[in-house]
Amino acid sequence: MNLRPQPPTGAKPVNELHDVYDFLDQVRMRPGMFVRGGSLLELQAILYGYRVASEIYSSQPMTDFEHTGPFAEWLWPQLGRSHSSPVGWAVEITKAADTVDKSAVELLFDLLDKFKAEHRPEAR
Structure with missing residues (x-):
C-alpha cells in the first residue's frame, strides 16, 4: 500500500516542466x-531567478518577464498606460487588481x- 501523498491532479515535478509557462501553470x-x-x-x-538560471544554463535565456520584456511591454496598454512603469509589472497588476475586485x-x-493567446499561438 502506497501511503505517500499524491500530488494534486495536473501537478508535475520540476524535471517535467518544459518552460516558464509550464512553471506558471503549476503556480496557477x-x-x-x-x-x-x-x-x-x-x-x-x-521569475527573475528563473531568468538568471536560464541565462547561465541555456543558449536561449528567458526574458519574457523582464522589466522591459515582452509581457511587460504588452501589459502597459492593457492597464491603460502609454509607457513602462518604474515599479514593474507585479506592482502595477497588484494596483489594478484593487480596481477590478480580483486578487492580484x-x-x-x-x-x-x-498575452499567451496573442503572442504564443502554439500555447492555445
Whole structure:
C-alpha cells in the first residue's frame, strides 16, 4: 500500500516542466505554495531567478518577464498606460487588481492567458 501523498491532479515535478509557462501553470494550480500572501513581488522574484538560471544554463535565456520584456511591454496598454512603469509589472497588476475586485494573482493569470493567446499561438 502506497501511503505517500499524491500530488494534486495536473501537478508535475520540476524535471517535467518544459518552460516558464509550464512553471506558471503549476503556480496557477497552487498559488499559495509559490506566492506567499498573494504578493506578485514574490512571483516576480522567482521569475527573475528563473531568468538568471536560464541565462547561465541555456543558449536561449528567458526574458519574457523582464522589466522591459515582452509581457511587460504588452501589459502597459492593457492597464491603460502609454509607457513602462518604474515599479514593474507585479506592482502595477497588484494596483489594478484593487480596481477590478480580483486578487492580484487572479488578474495576473487573466492577463497572462490573454498575452499567451496573442503572442504564443502554439500555447492555445
